[in-house]
Amino acid sequence: MADNLIKPLGKRMSxxxxxxxxxxxxxxxxxxAPGARLPTEQALVNSGGVSRTVVREAVAALKADGLVITRQGVGAFVAEKAGTETFRIRPEEMATxxxxxxxxELRMAVEIEMAGAAALRRKPxxxxxxxxxxxxxEANIRNxxxxxxxDYDLHNAIALAASNPQFVRFLNFLGTHLIPPHDLLMKHDFAMAGKDEPAPHLKRLNQMQSEHRAMVEAIEKQDATAAREATRRHLANSIERHRAAYDMRQAVTD
Structure with missing residues (x-):
C-alpha cells in the first residue's frame, strides 16, 4: 500500500x-479510512523521495488539523472524525x-458588504x-x-465598525491568512528589478495605502455606496497586483 499511496514529490510547492x-x-x-495506520516514516521517505524531517513536519501538520493522531511507539493513525473536517485555510495554502x-476572491464576497455596513453603523x-x-x-512602508x-488591524477595525459579530468571526477565522504577506509581492518585485533600477514594491504599497485611505474616508462620511466601491476596487486591485507578479514570474521561468 505504501508503495503506491504517495507519488514522488516535485517542486510545485514546498x-x-x-x-x-x-x-x-x-x-x-x-x-x-478512519483508524487506518499511515505508512511508516521510512515508507513515506522512500515513496515520496523526501527526508525524515519533511515527513515529520507533514504528520505534525495533519495532527494539528485533527486528521491524524499519533501513538507513542506505534505510529500515526487516521483520526476517527477525519472525514468531517471543517473548512479552513491552512498556512501551506498561502504559499504561492x-x-x-x-x-x-473569497474576501471580496464578504468585505464589500462589510464596508457598507461599517459606513452605516460606525462610531467616532x-x-x-x-x-x-x-x-x-504608513510607518511600516516608510521603514x-x-x-x-x-493591514489586518485596519480590516479588523472595519469589521468591528460593521456591528455584526459574524464579520468579526470571519476575519478572526481567516486570521493571519486574511492579508497576503507583503513580502510575497516584494520578493517578486526585487527579482524583476534591474541592478540599477529600484524594485517597484514601494509603488505597489503606496497604491494599496491610497486604496485603504479611500475606504476609511468613505466609511467616515457614512457613504455606504462609496465604501463598498472603494473596498471592491482595493481587493480587485490586490488580485491584479498579485496576478501581475505571477505573470512576471512565469515569463522569467518559461
Whole structure:
C-alpha cells in the first residue's frame, strides 16, 4: 500500500506542503479510512523521495488539523472524525501567488458588504482606530517593514465598525491568512528589478495605502455606496497586483 499511496514529490510547492496535500487527499477521499495506520516514516521517505524531517513536519501538520493522531511507539493513525473536517485555510495554502489570489476572491464576497455596513453603523472611536491602523501601515512602508499585521488591524477595525459579530468571526477565522504577506509581492518585485533600477514594491504599497485611505474616508462620511466601491476596487486591485507578479514570474521561468 505504501508503495503506491504517495507519488514522488516535485517542486510545485514546498515538499512538506505537497506531502501534506497528498496525505490529506488520501484521508478525505477515504482511501485512508478512519483508524487506518499511515505508512511508516521510512515508507513515506522512500515513496515520496523526501527526508525524515519533511515527513515529520507533514504528520505534525495533519495532527494539528485533527486528521491524524499519533501513538507513542506505534505510529500515526487516521483520526476517527477525519472525514468531517471543517473548512479552513491552512498556512501551506498561502504559499504561492495563485493561492493568495483565491483567498482575495473569497474576501471580496464578504468585505464589500462589510464596508457598507461599517459606513452605516460606525462610531467616532472606531474611525479613530481605522486611522491609527493607517498610520501604522504608513510607518511600516516608510521603514521598509512588512505591514501585514497593521493591514489586518485596519480590516479588523472595519469589521468591528460593521456591528455584526459574524464579520468579526470571519476575519478572526481567516486570521493571519486574511492579508497576503507583503513580502510575497516584494520578493517578486526585487527579482524583476534591474541592478540599477529600484524594485517597484514601494509603488505597489503606496497604491494599496491610497486604496485603504479611500475606504476609511468613505466609511467616515457614512457613504455606504462609496465604501463598498472603494473596498471592491482595493481587493480587485490586490488580485491584479498579485496576478501581475505571477505573470512576471512565469515569463522569467518559461
Amino acid at each position: 515538499l512538506t506542503a505537497e506531502l501534506i496535500e497528498q496525505l490529506r487527499s488520501q484521508i478525505l477521499s477515504g482511501k485512508l 501567488l495563485e493561492e493568495v489570489m483565491n483567498v482575495l 472611536e472606531q474611525i479613530d482606530k481605522m486611522y491609527e491602523a493607517l498610520e501604522k501601515i 521598509d517593514v512588512d505591514a501585514s499585521e497593521s
